[in-house]
Amino acid sequence: MTTKTAQDAIPLPGEAKKKREVSQDYWSLVWWRFKKNKMAIVGGVMVILFYFVCGLLPEFFAPYTLHYQSNYLEARPQPIVFKNQQGQFSLRPAVYGLNQELDMVLRKRTYVVDESRIYPLSLFVRGQSYKLLGLIPMDIHLFGVSADAGEDATAFILGTDRLGRDVLSRIIYGGRLSLLLGLLGQILTFLLGTTLGVISGYYGGAVDIVIQRLTEFVGAFPDIPIFMALAAAIPVTWDPMWVYFMLTLILVFIRWGGLARQVRGLILSLREREYVLAARSAGASDIRLMFRHLLPGTMSHVIVIVTLMIPGMILSETALSWLGLGLRPPLTSWGVLLQEVSSVRAIRFAPWLLYPVPAVILAVLSFNMLGDGLRDALDPYSRR
Amino acid sequence: MEIEPLVEVKDLKVQFEVRAGIVRAVDGASFTIYRGQTLGIIGESGCGKSVTARAILNMVPPPGKIAGGEVVYYKYQQRQGTNGGSHQVEQIVTTKLDPDGPEIRKIRGGEIGMIFQEPMSSLTPVYTAGTHIGEAVSLHRLVPVKTIGDQMAKNIQESRKVTKEEAREIAIDMLRRVGIPKPEQRVDSFPHQLSGGQRQRVMIAVALSCHPAMLIADEPTTALDVSIEAQILDLMRELQETVNMSIMFITHNLGVVAEMAEEIVVMYLGKQVERASTENLFYDAKHPYTRALLRSIPIVGKKTRDRLAVIEGMVPDPHHLPSGCLFHPRCPSFMPGKCDVIEPTWKEAGPNHWVRCLLYEEV
Amino acid sequence: MGTTVANLPVERKGMTDPNYLLEVRNLKKFFPIQRGFFRRTVGYVKAVDDVSFYLREGETLGLVGESGCGKTTAGRCIIRLYEPSAGEAYIRSRVLSPNGSGDVAVNIFDLQPDQLKLLRREISMIFQDPINSLNPRMTVGDIIAEPMVIHGVYEPNTGRETVVNLLERVGLLPDHMKRYPHEFSGGQRQRIGIARALSLNPRVVICDEPVSALDVSIQAQTLNLLQDLQHDFNLSYIFVAHDLSVVQHISDRVAVMYVGKIVEMADSDKLYSKPLHPYTEALLSSVPKPDPRSKSKRIIMQGDIADPSSPPPGCYFHPRCRYVQEICKKESPAFREVEPEHFVACHFAEQLDLKGV
DSSP states (O other): OOOOOTTOSOOOGGGTGGGGGGOOOHHHHHHHHHHTOHHHHHHHHHHHHHIIIIIIOHHHHSSSOTTOOOSOTTOOOOOEEEEOTTSSEEEEEEEEEEEEEEETTTTEEEEEEEEEEEEEEEEEEEEEEEEETTTEEEEEEEEEEOGGGOTTOOOOTTOBOTTOOBHHHHHHHHHHHHHHHHHHHHHHHHHHHHHHHHHHHHHOHHHHHHHHHHHHHHHHSOHHHHHHHHHHHSOTTSOHHHHHHHHHHHHHHHHHHHHHHHHHHHHHHHHTSHHHHHHHHTTOOHHHIIIIIIHHHHHHHHHHHHHHHHHHHHHHHHHHHHTTSSOOTTSOOHHHHHHTTOSHHHHHHOGGGGTHHHHHHHHHHHHHHHHHHHHHHHOTTOOO | OOOOEEEEEEEEEEEEEETTEEEEEEEEEEEEEETTOEEEEEOOTTSSHHHHHHHHTTOOOTTEEEEEEEEEEEEEEEOTTOSSOOEEEEEEEGGGSOTTSHHHHHHHHHTEEEEOSOTTOTTOOOOTTSOOOSTTOOTTOOOTTSOHHHHHHHHHHHHSOOOHHHHHHHHHHHHHHTTOSSHHHHTTSOGGGSOHHHHHHHHHHHHHTTOOSEEEEESTTTTSOHHHHHHHHHHHHHHHHHHTOEEEEEESOHHHHHHHOSEEEEEETTEEEEEEEHHHHHHSOOSHHHHHHHHHSOOTTOOOOSOOOOOOSOOOOTTSOOSSSTTGGGOTTOOTTTTTTSOOOEEEEETTEEEEOGGGSOO | OOOOOSSOOBOTTOOSSTTEEEEEEEEEEEEEEEETTTTEEEEEEEEEEEEEEEEETTOEEEEEEOTTSSHHHHHHHHTTSSOOSEEEEEEEESTTSTTSSSOEEEEGGGOOHHHHHHHTTTEEEEOSOTTTSSOTTSOHHHHHHHHHHHTTOOOHHHHHHHHHHHHHHTTOOGGGGGSOGGGSOHHHHHHHHHHHHHTTOOSEEEEESTTTTSOHHHHHHHHHHHHHHHHHHTOEEEEEESOHHHHHHHOSEEEEEETTEEEEEEEHHHHHHSOOSHHHHHHHHHSOOSOTTOOOOOOOOOSOOOOTTSOOSSSTTGGGOTTOOHHHHHOOOOOEEEETTEEEOOTTTTTOOOOOO
16 A cells, blocks of 8 residues: 555646645755744754854853953852942843952951942943954953943852852853863764764674674773773873863763664664665665665764764763863863862852853753754654 | 344544645445445545544544544344344444443444454555554554463453453464464464464454454455465455354455455545445446446456556545546546536435446436 | 676576576575574575576566565565575676677676676666655655666766656656655656666566555556556566566566475466466465456465475475375475476476366
8 A cells, every 4th residue: 555645646737836835855844843843943042052152252252251360259149130320220230249348257258249339231341352263352242341330340240269250251161162072072973973883784794793892892881980091091291172182082982882883773774775775776886875875864863863962972071070080270161160169168158150050951951952853853753 | 134234324524634734534424334244445545444444433543533424333132032033223323422431442342343454564554644543543453562362361351251261262262263273372372473364363363252243354454465365355254154243344455345245335535436236336337436446457367468447647635635526637537517516426326326426417 | 888897707508598588597595594692593594495487588577476485585686686595597688798789698696796787787676665665865866867877877968868758758747856755656656766777778677566565546557657668668577576466467477486486487378377386276266356256266275374494395385285195295396397388396287187267
């Protein structure tokens, strides 16, 4: 029996015009389904925002530069209020000022919020200078307190750390490394995993067995010890960017096996499909079969798998860096930021230093929503 | 054999609401199945024959729903103390019952059984509207993880008051009757250990173990080899004779329906287009679609090497149905100005021979 | 059009008859059954077990049988989609002949990869499943052109023209080139598959159940198309199917297979009217006839089809045969020519008087 879907029968000539809108290729159909999923759109937009804000233009979006140390050490976050300088309601957001106080009980300086001083926030303020994209010197930031408000005007929306650095700015900068590491690592994993998965699934036999054992061997290593060992093997004298790159490779090394295994499974099921046999019977070479016929058939699954693996990488990097096994200062990622909250003292007295955590959570959630949306859009048989 | 009605389908309408609109999967089907009779329903994919069967048991899967008409099941009961004498009749409108309620579930399996095309086949047809059949209608489907005996016993116990041991005995007996060798051993095997033909026999055994008054067979032999098909068809006929069971036989295979059915209904795009006795249908088909269908099949034994007569064109998209008579764009007897404008009605064109075609109407 | 190919396995006495275009001899394909951790081979599924047949130019040979008989496997072995376990398959090839003009009989199973690739121009295949036989991510134009691309004969202009011609020849519109398979019905997809199979001008086309998955009325259209194309392009078909009426309609000669062996092979009309093998007789009588008045009593074969991994001793059909004798249980019958061009594998082929349809 033939499969009859609503779009199956080609209409008689007169009706051809009416059907135009449903003649679409696979990816257009996917996009159309994706668009209908609100959660997926939200996730997608957020992912794009993350990469744009943190990955591409952090210098612009962050009110302060990465390493700027102010005099306000471990200052409380300055809450945003909607008042003008006279204290009346205003639509324009402003922040309260900070005062230094001496805490006699703890015997240290603390910085508390002073509601008497109100500094309105402005958009596109001139602030510290930086080089946009590493090239263009600029000093405009998306928001902040304008310089004419005075020396004491500060806008530490999420507080500062023990060296007086703005937490919000560092989160934005930190996102760059965390997110890019996730993305870069996943791209490498994708390349390595799919290639080996395709070869393994297509050829079978000895090649397959070797690659399979390899993935199992690699996958059987306990994550943390291996990471510790490999990270420890990186010489301290290395340039931080190389360290970053090596860490990415290490994470890829641990992860590619899972992807290869899944791709192999998909290839095994697609290998005996009749269109593959048809191409073989026409004389197609192995390479052509693998990369023109088999691999595209796995793409829908692979994209979903890869998208959903990115949060895993982000989380791994965060966890490992927080443990001190990954990136270290001066490289700044979310995990590195969390290194400073390793003690109870920090959590008790400066809990705003934990703000990188919601950032991680948000990033992970966004990727998950995007990944789920992709999976639903790419699966033609899901019930809707 | 008395000519008593068992199931009466009255102007049944089933619709599916999908993204692109409403698909009228069944649009006004009316026929009666009598006790002990076999009715064949033939048509190609998308004609609505499977949906009709499910509607009889009020089992249309969503997004489909019964949009009009009704199905009446005449329940016959044997009076105590008589043996085949007078019967009491109770009329149950199945389409009005709650689809998940206890009454319809008693009827399903207990009074009206159903067997499907071999579930492991890759040729299971898909609804025109894109809806998947089957998973929601797991009536008597063989579950892979339980033994045959367990599944049959469960069904038997649902419709009859017997103990577990008695149900097992009944199951073994049924397996023997459908021709499974060594039934005492087979009763403990799993479905995947059986061949396709054996699985179908087990399905028949399951369906018959509750002594239904009617069996609905939806393409039961389409996925089977010819030699096994012959066995199954023989079995069905033999069982029908012994228990005076009615059969509603749905298929697209004209050879099978010629053998099995006494009366045949032909469907096209949800509409009944012809109904007649089997002989009249094959030898005096009136509807152009039926005639074209009969001419387009190669027949074993007929030594023609010429081209087959084809039905021109394609089955239209259910969302863009033709005006007037649904078959007119492909009809060799098309009458311009009439067939594309007027919808033909159901008319008796010969003794108990009904057609839906303007050729037989005075217009 | 020919090429010079070195080390051609030309057989002097390969073909039995110079009129044959394709001849298969003693083809076997066994699939190992592997159990256990070390994947030991515990047995074999004898999918194709010593099968021999031939095909002339312009002819259609039907390969018919029930599930497990090996017809699909045999078809795929010829084109070496599966590597055969034993046997030979000779074809008169033009592309492989030294000067391109005459035919040269080569053993397909002995060809080197580059020679095999050339041969793929002369034998092509049509598949059964209209859904899965076309790559859903490729346009129809790409699908049809792919064989030409693979063999490097696709020029941007002429190639496109060829695709358009093929589309029109199978009854589709040139506009359809840009569409994707899922936009077409089953019958149309089969046409696309047929167009693809013809894109390199083959001589032999192996049709693997091309109409089994189609509606009855679409079957008729597709069969007509295949016949027309055969006539126009002088094609030779190996038509694999399980539907006996379809096979009779389109085939000149028919071979009936059972559990990996051919039990009977003869001219189509002869086989159907006067079979010589009990299985053929029973099979023909099992087919439901669309004729309510036909009173023929069916021969019901007892039991199930034999298991190709452990077939019965002697003649594979003996447990289900009405005419079984002692010898049938012990000795496997030879496949022999009992009448001119009528081959049977039965000990009692000459004695039995069997009914056809």
